[in-house]
Amino acid sequence: MMALCLPSLHLFFYPHPNLRSSYYPYRVPVSSKLRASLITKEEAPEAEEPPLPSSLRALDRKPLSAHEGTLTPRSVDFNAWYLDVIARAELADYGPVRGTMVIRPYGYAIWEAIQDYLNAKFKETGHSNMYFPQFIPYSFIEKEASHVEGFSPELAVVTIGGGKELEEKLVVRPTSETIVNHMFTQWIQSYRDLPMMINQWANVTRWEMRTKPFIRTLEFLWQEGHTAHATAEEAEKEALLMIDVYKKFAYEQAAIPVIAGRKSKAETFAGASCTYTIEAMMGDRKALQAGTSHNLGQNFSRAFETQFTDENGQRQHVWQTSWAISTRFIGGIILTHGDDAGLMLPPRLAPVQVVIVPIWKKDDEKIGVLSTAVTVEQTLKSADIRVKIDGSEQRTPGWKFNFWELKGVPVRIEIGPREVADGSVVVSRRDVPGKLGKDFGICMEPSMLINHVKSRLEDVQASLLRSATLFRDRNIVDVRSYEELKEAISQGKWARGPWSASLCLVDDSQRR
């Protein structure tokens, strides 16, 4: 039909001949080897793990019917499952330019939920939103060449504008430090101008070689906070405060039990004093860096001469932080909680928290069922629950059950003629399969129904966090020697051990 040919899946798997490992924010190339040796090898086969009780991992859930095409099971090909689920749950599509993605409404709604929560937290902690231009003069980038050494092959460069060759090449922002510092230098004169605490929600571009929807895309959406302080203590406090904001967000909203910690020297952002990170364990036990907060010290302020006059009249360089979370986080949610039936979205971030499936066999049942469904929908809406009715006549109830499970909706309400007669509904949880996950005969009386649904949503939220935590803990091994570390890694697990933090030890283990 269409001449436009969307890139095939292959482009996302087969390494380009000029493959250069490239990293998600604030990483330098050497870290890839370190990461690989410490965490898990991409080529290593999945270690056998003993089956978890079905209440915790719903691996036995029935996949979609053959007519629709099944999802690749996670244990067979985790990556294929991930791409299948993104396509089938309508989260994203591939962009016209290799490596870009179209975020469809369902996926974008998750981003909006993340934005709403974090935006409020940033305002609470005293930050103001701004918007910096997307284009950076090439000369700016060159000013801090050491910092963006890792980025330079990834920069998208504009040379033609309005039909004319531009006087100076422009870079499409990969991150905004250069512009932000340029402006901080102009705005900060005295200690009274500090602390300066700003944030921006924007799109950034990194011309990556290997891409994966949400996880690593050519263009992605994020927030980047930038702050300047009068003392080192304040900057450190801010860096820790923000990683804590991210950690709480991960635990409480996304039900992801991240491990907050400090990066090794080799992994720290080139130019930062230290980098704090939240690391999440995905369903295949790989680690995902889900958010970072850097204490930049005075490295940038010295490079950009960002100074202030302190209370004693002395000129000093400011102490800075920067911190970011991006659409990658959505990938983290998919990879942490999904199962073979599809997505499992934590209720607090789910665009649809409750789906109502009306069920009827005969035409005369239809009206009663549908109008009851509408009543239930209104009741739940009045309690600010995000609810939707799937009243379409083209699909069977069974199809709808599978579809909304695929889309990860936490709670399903089933209404058939019997429920209409009884004045009750069936409430079903996404995270517990079969009869075990269903509550029958839930009264439709508004306050009772609302209470029941709300507590079910909280149950799902808590259970997602609990099972992700259990999974993570089962896959972390405490080690005391290099041999034990190697053993743990070969099993696909994470190793935790005492470390002298010396750089030469790191190089050594990379080599081995």
Add this chain to the structure above:
Amino acid sequence: MATANASTSSKNARKKEVKKETGLGLAYKKNESFGEWYSEVVVNGEMIEYYDISGCYILRPWTMVIWETMQAFFDAEIKKMNVKNAYFPLFVTENVLQKEKNHIEGFAPEVAWVTKSGQSDLEVPIAIRPTSETVMYPYFSKWIRGHRDLPLKLNQWCNVVRWEFSHPTPFIRSREFLWQEGHTAFATKEEADKEVLEILELYRRIYEEYLAIPVVKGKKSELEKFAGGLYTTSVEAFIPNTGRGIQGATSHCLGQNFAKMFEIDFENEKGEKAKVWQNSWAYSTRTIGVMVMVHGDDKGLVLPPKVAAVQVIVIPVPYKDADMQTIFEACSSTVQTLRVAGFRAEHDLRDNYSPGWKYSNWEMKGVPLRIEIGPKDIANKQVRIVRRDNGAKTDIPISCMVEQVQDVLSSIHENLFNAAKEKRDACIKVVHTWEEFMTALNDKKLILTPWCDEEEVEKNVKTRTKGELGSAKTLCTPFDQPSLPEGTLCFASGKPAKKWTYWGRSY
């Protein structure tokens, strides 16, 4: 800890620092040097910072609150209409950009191209979106199969780039700007037509209810409509100081043109293959520029209360040996009371600036209402309120402060709107002949004329009025048409007039 002597001497040293002279005043006057005044006021009001790339500006927090307030309103309204937000890529390939010939003719001259990644040249240059029709519509084609997939209603909040060479002006004309673009597809033209007007009404509300700016709703001429679309409706504002019209926001019916180009077909209820009817609609950060131009004065910005980041600024007024602590506490509690009542209130307790300096500073920033609290006010259990729009000062008792502040803010909005409307209406000139038209144009008027509605005539007017100030063009054909007596002739061609249309120079 420093000794008592040291701390006193540093206090004295700091006292000397107290800024009395404002040094804040604007060098340019709005009625004398409008262009320079505008550039000055957006910088001094801390809305904009100029940047090393011409035509690109930094939007400071004072601006972002205005943008975010409008965004919250508009986003909530379109969600009620079942429009869903999504995000499409910034980059578009050349072949896709070329799909709609008229569209590309309209936008091609303004596209920025990425030609390199790092040091290496890209095989094929990639364009940065000037607008997202060509990015999105291939997906419409993929996602729409049957009538049950319709209507498809998507919107995105994003940045776009148009590499223009005409005089860049913060907010009004910049090479990168923020906007929303809605793109919808329907099974029938009637549905599309209906939505075009629903959205246009939302744009009117943004201007009139949030920004206190009067606008005219109308339809664009064939020459001025969206490149590639069927018809364009818009809300038009007018800047009396420069005598220029300014397009406030647009709501287009694209007809089936893009559906043809992108093969966006669906199977209708009869089982036949049909093409969808589409709309697209957008408003941008330009709205903020219009707000500054219409309401600002020689003291600085004047912000309509609904969008002001700070609606009420509370300033302590020391007097001789007054007990500053009590005054500060009164300021804090006033701010608290107002915040609890839902107002965006702040206090300015900085000890290195005098009250006079603070008054000028917050007037520059356009805060709608100032509250002054001095020892006398505390004694009389009152506060002094000062309006930014007309400078009126009133003492109000604390007991009814919240209600009074509410009333005053509403009154400020109304006053700003009425004043703007009066000024705009005074600029409207109805003309019937070419001579009258030229006179009105030179008088910086918003000109309403009977017109024969012919594209050649319109082009001719543009050519004949070309000059330093730019040519005159149609701004819109207002929905609200005055009566057109039979036999009325077009002002430019002398042929029978078909409708009344607004003309003028524009941004």
